[in-house]
Amino acid sequence: GAVVSQHPSRVICKSGTSVKIECRSLDFQATTMFWYRQFPKQSLMLMATSNEGSKATYEQGVEKDKFLINHASLTLSTLTVTSAHPEDSSFYICSAPRRGGLETQYFGPGTRLLVL
Amino acid sequence: EDQVTQSPEALRLQEGESSSLNCSYTVSGLRGLFWYRQDPGKGPEFLFTLYSAGEEKEKERLKATLTKKESFLHITAPKPEDSATYLCAVQHTGNTGKLIFGQGTTLQVKP
Numbered sequence: 602g603a604v605v606s607q608h609p610s611r612v613i614c615k616s617g618t619s620v621k622i623e624c625r626s627l628d629f630q631a632t633t634m635f636w637y638r639q640f641p642k643q644s645l646m647l648m649a650t651s652n653e654g655s656k657a658t659y660e661q662g663v664e665k666d667k668f669l670i671n672h673a674s675l676t677l678s679t680l681t682v683t684s685a686h687p688e689d690s691s692f693y694i695c696s697a698p699r700r701g702g703l704e705t706q707y708f709g710p711g712t713r714l715l716v717l
Numbered sequence: 718e719d720q721v722t723q724s725p726e727a728l729r730l731q732e733g734e735s736s737s738l739n740c741s742y743t744v745s746g747l748r749g750l751f752w753y754r755q756d757p758g759k760g761p762e763f764l765f766t767l768y769s770a771g772e773e774k775e776k777e778r779l780k781a782t783l784t785k786k787e788s789f790l791h792i793t794a795p796k797p798e799d800s801a802t803y804l805c806a807v808q809h810t811g812n813t814g815k816l817i818f819g820q821g822t823t824l825q826v827k828p
Contacts, residue, residue, distance in 0.1 A: 607760075635815055644804065644818045645761070694760050698814045706751065706816060708760040 604628060605697050607709035614685055615717055622680045622712045624651075624695030630675035631697035636668075639692040639711075651678040651695075685716040719744045723805050723819035730795055730826050738790040738822045740805030750788050751816060752781050753804040761804055764790075795826045 608623045624634055632653045637645040649670055650658040657670035667689075669681040682689055694711040720743045730736055742750065749768050753761035765774045767783040774781050778799065780791040790803055802823045806816035 605760075633814055644820045645806075645816075647815050647817070650815055692758075696816075705763060705766055706814065707763055708753070711758070711760045713758070 604699065604707045605695065605709040607693075607695060607712050609712060610710060611713045611715075613715045613717065616686055617684055619681055619683045620685055620714060622682075622693055622695075622714075624678045624680070624697070624709050626676045626697045626699075626707075629697075629699050631678075631699070632675060633698060634672065634678040635696045635706075636670065636678075636680050637694045637696065639694060645694060648680075651680075653678075682714065685714070687716045690714055690716045719807060719809055719817050721805055721807055721817055721819035723803075723822050725822060726820065727823045728825070730792075730824065732796055732826055732828050733794045735791070735793045735795070737792070738803055738805075738824070740788040740790070740819055741786060742788070742805075742807045742819075743786075744807050744809055744817075746810035748808040748810040750783055751806045751808065752779075752788070752790055753806065755802045755804055755821070757802075764803075792824070795824070797826045797828050800824055800826045 606625045614620050634651040636648045639645050648663045651670045651672045653672040659665045672678045692711050696706050696708045698706045722741045724739045749766050752764040755761045765781040770785045772783050778793050782789045802821045804821045806818045
């Protein structure tokens with residue numbers, strides 16, 4: 602069964618509004634989670650590393666003031682797209698590493714964002 | 718710079734026609750190489766993690782192998798339900814777990 606969930610699965614919003622996406626690890630604790638973005642027919646691009654109890658680490662070229670990340674607990678990370686624009690429309694996916702002897706990373710089902 | 722290249726970009730097979738997908742990587746220190754399956758509109762589904770050259774893992778019709786420069790995902794007697802995009806990713810020894818993905822191979826298996 603699913604070990605990482607995301608909510609919502611789809612969201613449509615108007616340009617200029619903010620959208621919050623939640624990522625939860627369902628039966629394990631994750632001090633670190635990762636946020637990726639995927640454009641059509643492209644691979645996953647890492648946006649940022651979400652760290653519980655500290656600031657997120659952003660990849661080069663990702664605006665930290667536009668993509669706000671909060672790792673509220675050991676099972677929840679949120680990504681807020683602020684003042685969204687049509688070019689922010691994409692598929693956003695989170696992942697969490699699960700340590701069972703050797704680390705395995707599990708991905709959420711993704712959130713499809715469409716900004717009109 | 719860490720880099721992952723997958724080939725071919727797309728692969729069409731007849732049901733039962735075995736083949737292999739390639740993942741070439743350049744990384745200064747490999748912590749792990751991951752294979753995922755992704756269906757359209759969904760998140761990647763974990764398949765395998767390989768940690769050292771010579772390692773092999775199997776799951777149903779899939780078998781993943783690893784050398785110092787590349788990994789292969791062998792698909793034996795594929796079925797239409799194996800149609801998906803297969804993603805390869807590497808994890809560097811120096812980071813906290815982030816993955817660098819290849820562009821993926823889109824597999825279509827025709828009945």
